[in-house]
Amino acid sequence: MKISAQEEYGLRCLVQLASAGEGESLTLPQIAEREGISQSNAGKLMWLLSKAGFVHATRGTKGGYSLSRPAEEILLSEVVKVLDDDEIEGHCNSYTGVMDSCVHTGDCGIRSVIVGLHEIVQNALSNVTLSQLVGTEKKVDERFHRIQRLGGGVARTEK
Amino acid sequence: MKISAQEEYGLRCLVQLASAGEGESLTLPQIAEREGISQSNAGKLMWLLSKAGFVHATRGTKGGYSLSRPAEEILLSEVVKVLDDDEIEGHCNSYTGVMDSCVHTGDCGIRSVIVGLHEIVQNALSNVTLSQLVGTEKKVDERFHRIQRLGGGVARTEK
DNA sequence: TGCAATCTTGACTGAAAAGTAAAGATTTGA
DNA sequence: TCAAATCTTTACTTTTCAGTCAAGATTGCA
Known part of the structure; x- marks a missing residue:
């Protein structure tokens, strides 16, 4: 059970935008630089997120x-x-046999x-918003747990 | 967030053994046939499970x-x-940047x-045993939910 | 208008996962 | 001892996923 690179980095790009502040926008080069990935890769991810309606893209200077x-x-x-191609429906259509x-x-x-x-x-993730991922790791970790x-999450009894 | 083929089919092979009954054994051809996968593939999976100590293999006739x-x-x-290479440690060592x-x-x-x-x-899965996966889908589904x-799982409030 | 900045798109390349194949090793039993 | 049944191991092939590249399209500005 793994999170794919597409899921992880797509999410990271969104967090960058969220950190930039309400209504603020970032360019591809900016996102790529802040996330430490290539511009090409960021471009593909942002395109997916744009197609899915999470972000709005404007072309041209500015x-x-x-x-x-x-x-x-x-x-x-x-x-x-969205980033995972909504796997679970039709899971049984691609069998290995x-x-x-x-x-x-x-x-x-x-x-x-x-x-x-x-x-x-899905249930666990539906209790977390993008804005809650903005901040230091310590803060985010506290919030998440x-x-x-x-709210409907895991009630850990041990450890 | 996906379950890998190795995880799914490794688990399936174990369930086949569990269904066979306590102490019973199955050969590679039997497992492959019941699971609808190739013998080679079953062989690789069983080898992993054997190496990990879940199953005991005996060679030769019988x-x-x-x-x-x-x-x-x-x-x-x-x-x-085991089937997933215990990913999470060292997740940050393989970054995409x-x-x-x-x-x-x-x-x-x-x-x-x-x-x-x-x-x-992991927490959710630690509440389920192999034996609880033996039976009809209806039964298993009821048990799992x-x-x-x-026991420490998800408390669904809606839907 | 024309250039520069920017997103868009599809094809290409490389890497990792999944699956297959074949030769080797062990055990049983005749 | 020999052959058949069975697991083991390594190498190979195929498929899928990730990432890159380059050409195209749009916008703003001088």
């Missing part, structure tokens, strides 16, 4: 990208869903676990 | 694989950890989220 909505209203679950269809079509115990895990992750303990 | 421990004692979190090291070394808000998510998933609602 152009750049800005958030389409306030960072307080953007949920991590939405972002991840040699047969015409997945041998477990119809009755498959593992499917419950895979779908259930996806629900758990507090949120997960309260 | 050989095969059997679980090293009762299915009731094998946690999904352990299995996934152009720099000598990840530009966020030292202070990185996203890291909290990535590590936190990993914790949430009941478990996640109780």
Whole structure:
């Protein structure tokens, strides 16, 4: 269970925009530099985010990208869903086997676990907004754990 | 956030062994056939599981694989950890950027989220045993959701 | 108008994951 | 001892994912 590079860096780019402040915009070179990635790569990510409606792009001199909505209203679950090609629907359509269809079509115990895990992750991420990722690692860490303990997240009993 | 083919199919092979019953063993051809995957692929997966100590392999005629421990004692979190190369440690060592090291070394808000998510998933999986995945999809689904609602899992408030 | 800054798009390249194949090693039993 | 059944190991091929590049399109400004 891994987060893909696309998910991670797409999210990072959004956080950069959120850090820039409400209504502020950043250019591709700026984003690339702040995130330490190539301009090409940033370009592709921003294009995805633009297509998905998270950011608004303006061309020409003085152009750049800005958030389409306030960072307080953007949920991590939405972002991840887009950057990950919304996997879970149709998970069973791409099976690894040699047969015409997945041998477990119809009755498959593992499917419950895979779908259930996806629900758990989405649920956890739906409690966090983009704006809550702005700040120092310490702050963000505190916020994230507090949120997960309260609003429908994980109630850790040990450790 | 995706489950890898290795995780999914490794787990499936273990479930096959668990379904076979306590102390029973299955050969590579049997596992491959029941799972609908090639024998080569099953061989690689079983080798990993064997190396990790989940199954015991015996060669020769009348050989095969059997679980090293009762299915009731094998946690999904352990299995996934092995099949996924225990990613999370050293996540920051493989960054995608152009720099000598990840530009966020030292202070990185996203890291909290990535590590936190990993914790949430591991926590959820640590409440489920291999034996609980044996049975019809309906049964397994009920079990999984009941478990996640109780023992430290997700408390869904909506939907 | 024309140039410079900027985003857009699709093709290309390289790397990692997934799956396959084949030869080797071990065990059983005739 | 020999052959058949079985797991083991390494190398190879294919597919998917990540990242790069270059040409194109749009906008602002002089």
